[in-house]
Amino acid sequence: MGSQEVSTADWQGKHVTVAGLGVSGIPAARALHERGALVTVVNDGDDERARAQAAELEALGITVRLGDGATLPPSTELVVTAPGWQPDKPLFLAAAEAGVDIWGDVELAWRLRGTNGRKAAPWLAVTGTNGKTTTVRMLASILEAAGLRTAAVGNIGVSLLDAVLGETEYDVLAVELSSYQLHWAPSLRAHSAAVLNLAPDHLDWHGSMEAYAADKGRVYEGNTVACVYNAADPATEELVREADVEEGCRAIGFTLGAPGPSQLGVVDGILVDRAFVKNRQKQAQELAEVSDVNPPAPHNIANALAAAALARAFGVEPAAVRDGLRNFRPDAHRIEHVADIDGVAYVDDSKATNTHATEASLAAYDSIVWIAGGLAKGATFDELVTGAAKRLRGVVLMGADRALIHEALTRHAPEVPVVDLDRTDTGAMSEAVEHAARLAQPGDTVLLAPACASMDMFTNYIKRGEAFADAVRARAEESA
Template sequence: MGRESARTVCVAGLGVSGAAAARALAAEGDRVVVVEARDGERQRALAAELAAAGIEVVFGEPSGPPEGTGLVVTSPGWRPDHPFLTAAAAAGVEVIGEVELAWRMRPPAAAPWLAVTGTDGKTTTVRMLAAMLAAAGRKTIAVGNVGAPIVEAVRGPYDVLAVELSSFQLHWSRSLAPRAAAILNVAPDHLDWHGSLEEYVRVKGTLYERAPVIVHNADDEWPTRLAAPYRDRADRRVVGFTLDVPRPGQLGVVEDLLVDRAFTDDPVRNAAELAELADVRPFAPHNVANALAAAALARAYGVPPEAVRQGLRDFKPDPHRIMHVATVDGVDYVDDSKATQAHAAAASLAAYPSIVWIAGGLLKGADVDDLVRRAAPRLRGAVLIGADRAVIRDALARHAPKVPVVEVSADHTDVMDRVVAEAARLAAPGDTVLLAPAGASFDMFSSYIERGEAFARAVRRLPGYREDAPGEEAGDGAHETTGGGRAG
């Protein structure tokens, strides 16, 4: 890392990435001090483990780094205007994140990184990518904002790393140079953290700065604009992906096939068949875009077409992401509890032609007018829950006044049973009852996982539910409903 072995490093935050960074630094011979505001049972237990490695943990709200600190490694959730971090900067102490630390700590001949960012779809894309790399016989792992801490993985026995990066992580990174980098989509998110949409977009775009292969969503305005400055540079290769028929230099869709017109010997005349739409699970337009982004990164690394196809077939979708729970009396019930903000919910709503929408939760100040306006033609009914359900109700009144709306309060006994029963009452055979809340879950549930599980249990308690009815596995594999959409 080009540093003095005797320096003191302060790690801000005792989360997963903070603890991993502290261990890695201690193993390098640094004196490590961790500062942590929360003083709970879990934090105390972890502090005891770190103490065994010679790492000091200081509890309480920190005002500034300890005397003699030469570097601060911050957890990604700490805002740039946190007094501790501003005090460090004022004292001339460099502040970086765990991802930047991992990049600097890579050993000689380290595994290259294939990196993904975007507002939505990062985890799905990076897991698809890892599956494609594994199908090609490469030893790999999904890391970063998903899976193992990257500071641990860079020392592992891997050929290549599939790296998911959030805007928080990118903010605290300065020198990353992935082999190939993809931006899936950009929509307003985390604006309270970044301060403005322009800053959020700028931070996302830093992923492209040192990547020789730049992959962008040609159907999304911001990734296309962020890639544009690199198109005429001899040291860069810009590759787009689209849900339309691809032009030379793009990956896209031709009829029911995913094809590559970028990484072939003659992109003008030839296209490589990568997979079929049926290989994408769960099937939804934005997930096809995720698959194309993953394929572009894999192809940039030299993965053959047959491994792209096999990787998609081997990929196991995460729970609560467009998960088909059951079909009851001709109505499909789909759990996308992970759609915790408007951009993610829009993707789910675009995937089905006739929807009874279960929505609501903590919107965190987000505007849902555009979401509701675009979804209005597909809506057959809506069941609203959560603290901010009135915001969605008012948007529905403006943009879908004829759509029947039912509100269910949090103090109702067995609230999700009531929600699902009301949705079933509004639905007709051929409809999809879709849990895509567009809001966080913490007003009513401990997590989006608990919310999704409650939904699935309620569906299975419907009078018409049968154990042998088409369920999660069948729905994930082949729930063909639409074409077109966005990258998640």
């Protein structure tokens, strides 16, 4: 079918298998069915929710097979998969053996853009191990401040299919892309794209760090204006070097230090641009102040610089960068200040579910009582603890794999007092906050940055963050 937009006529009578119900599978099945494709949805699960979703699709004339996501339906000419399905699933192996293409929801959205009679909006794409959602939302805020019709879409929760096929004609889309989505998006060609950082994550899915990085690097393929990389993370620059881009596409770095030519950076508390100015060898353009970034933690300033670089690549004026950053409000549970009690700040960064995110979170504060633990997902903590040891006033540990963090603390920060909560019930959070409060002194920050997944104790990181916030607010009421 080529790499360009696919017309409605190309789908008529085409046998397409959609792998997975859910936020991407259902919109894909509907969109393909509306274009005349013969759609079969396969799904591993067969619970009450799946049966309800299946009934809605079957009422439209779409075939649904529950409890059997392994077998490739006969006559399948294309597979469209939910991003989380692993590449080694029997369904995909059978498709590859049969010479059947496998697309993700991002690939399908890319192919279908512009087929509804509306202009195909260019994409500004963001990926990386951490910071994607914040950066994309910052970018959308900047684009909106510039008066552009835009939306933050992709892995951020809004279906890309809904964005490209909906009623709104966008000028540009701010697109968050996971490594899973990029793996299944061979023809994606963004206007400009950024890789924020690279650290080991999802290696069980990708098989190796090299494969994970390669999938992240796909975001640069075919870029037309700018490939934005993190000057502090050489692996991201290497991905730019390896990418096959359009002639004239530029490598643009961002740094927390003073920027060189073709970089954005920070000088005396000012975010400055030496990339999109007439004489970048000698001139720099002021974009915003560090205080315009909320919160002004180092890794969040890096997110702001990446967002600014993508916006500037799209031609956005400096004033809109400043206004967009000022207007931006971070999502809950991302370095969220909950309360100040007796001179101690309480901060919820429950979204820090891996060591890379937690390293950035710990670096934002000078003296910390750290609440950590949960499901380690195979992570090790020696490097994290070594880097943070001087900042730690104390540590409170909970969760299934807390012993791994405790062992790292014993090896690399033996002088730091540790409270080890031998419990994994949700009520442990209140006790953790109580212990943290006893360890903290005025001027300290009690920081929930678990470095682990939450599912051993909580439904997700949101519930974990809410439990922390509730416990802190209850303590604030008691001390009032």
